[in-house]
Amino acid sequence: MTEQPTLAGRIARFARVGANLGGFATGVAAARMGGRSLDDPRNAAELKRVLGELKGPLMKLAQILGNIPDAVPPEFARELAELQANAPPMGPGFVRRRMSGELGPDWRSKFVDFTPEAVSAASLGQVHKATLSGGETVAVKLQYPDMASAVEADLGQLDLLLSLFRRVDGSIDTSQIREELASRLREELDYGRELRHLLLFRAMLEGEPHVRVPRPFPDLSSDRLLTMEWLDGSRLLEWKDRDPVIRNRIAEALFLAWYRPFYRMGVIHGDPHLGNYSVAEASPEGAVVNLLDFGCVRIFPPRFIAGVNELYHAIEADDDERAAHAFEMWGFRGLTRDIRDVLLMWARFLYAPLLDDRVRPIDLDGRPGEYGRETARKVHAELRRLGTVTIPAEFVFMDRSAIGLGGVFIQLGAELNWSALFRSLMDDFDEAEVARRQAEALAESGLSLA
Incomplete structure (x- = not known):
């Protein structure tokens, strides 16, 4: 059963987070009296420091916000995107309590070996390595205690952050962004749902030679515990100085692993950040990548995919009317011609490598950590001048994921014909067939459209 938030837990978390953010807000107010503007880079740097100390869901939310172009003012986006979702692991007492609570007091007998120290720790939980009686090596993911309370408390503080950003720059209506973040974060607390995501990805990518998806062990899993196959691999950044041909094969494998399910x-x-992938093997002939985390998965209606294609063709043909139709398919409503032209500035940036039929970097400037920032800055400035635009919920994670994946390609220094890869997938798209396959898969997995 999914853990429910408790009043005591929410109050404790709210008090701690509120004190830190309250101190930040007081400092900003004092600085304003001294002549410092709200969008001063020093305010953004201080917010990053405060959130980094808090850890937990709010830091994760802020990191995601920093990676959604146009969600927050540019001065804050850069700092928030650099937040690291690392956390000190919980000790052996927590591990014993969590494992006993989920698998029973004899939980240790279910493993031949269980490493008491966490091999990794993040915002919502930590991972241990273990061995089963059949010889399988597994990753055991444990959720931290009272995370449901922490999430609900931190979502309240997210509203405080967003109100601050609106005072700096009201060009983006973040209401749907906020609700999308809340929905996805609540889903991440449900490890039973993540297990179903795993099964869905295994079905979608079955037979694909370029990607591995771990096998889950339902009998050793619950809503707060997920046991899955341990996939050996090396970190992506360990390959950044290797032969360019090999790096390109890794990038190609990642591209297909991400876009084929879509x-x-x-x-x-x-x-799509670096820690959610590893490289199983790589050579000039090809690469195999591991997908490692399935907490944050978004399922789109087929019409949204058709809108992605429609906008591609609109930009290719420089057809404004077709672009307007594509934005409507994506969920944008009531756009003026001027605001649509500004959004097209961003769309042309995103689609540029997919329209350019040649081998090239994903970003011709190739600056890690800066992918899209200059264009986002220009878009923000124009929207600030023209008025407020509401970003549809479906657009939020698609946009963020595309930018995140592009940043990975820049880190690898990859150069591919992105257009040829994309067209090979786009040209085979059939909306009715996708709807049929999606309905079957969702019914079988117990999932639903987001």
Whole structure:
């Protein structure tokens, strides 16, 4: 059963987070009296420091906000995107209590070996390595205590952050962004749902030679515990100085691992940062990548995918009317011609490598950590001048994921014909067939459209 938030837990978390953010807000107010503007880079740097000390869900939310172009003012986006979702692991007492609570007091007998120290720790939980009686090596993911309370408390503080950003720059209506973040974060607390995501990805990518998805062990899993196959691999950044041909094969494997599920069933892996992938093997002939985390997954209606294609063709043909139709398919409403032209500035940036039929970097400037920032800054400035635009919920994680994946390609220094890869998937898209496959897969997995 999914853990429910408790009043005591929410109050404790709210008090701690509120005190830190309250101190930040007081400092900003004092600085304003001294002549410092709200959008001063020093305010953004201080907010990053405060959130980094808090850890937990709010830091994760802020990191995601920093990676959604146009969600927050540019001065804050840069700092928030650099937040690291690392946390000190919980000790052996927590491990014993969590494992006993989820698998029973004899939980240790279910493993031949269980490493008491966490091999990794993040915002919502930590991972241990273990061995089963059949010889399988597994990763055991444990959720931290009272995370449901922490999430609900931190979502309240997210509203405080967003109100601050609106005072700096009201060009983006963040209401749907906020609700999308809340929905995805609550889903991440449900490890039973993540297990179903795993099964969905295994079905979608079955037979694909370029990607591995771990096998889950339902009998050793619950809503707060997920046991899955341990996939050996090396970190992506360990390959950044290797032979460019090999790096290109790794990037190609990642591209297909991400875009094939989207075009087959409207599903994206919504958290494409470096820690969620590893390299199983790589050579000039090809690469195999591991997908490691399935907490943040977004499922789109087939019409949204059709809108992605429609906008591609609109930009290719420089057809404004077709672009307007594509934005409507994505969920944008009531756009003026001027605001649509500004959004097209961003869309042309995103689609540029997919329209350029040649081998090239994903970003011709190739600056890690800066992918899209200059364009986002220009878009923000124009929207600030023209008025407020509401970003549809479906757009939030698609946009963030595309930018996150592009940042990974820049880190690898990859150069590919992105257009040829994309067209091979896009040209095979059939909306009715995707709808049929999606309906079958969702019914079988117990999932639903986001």
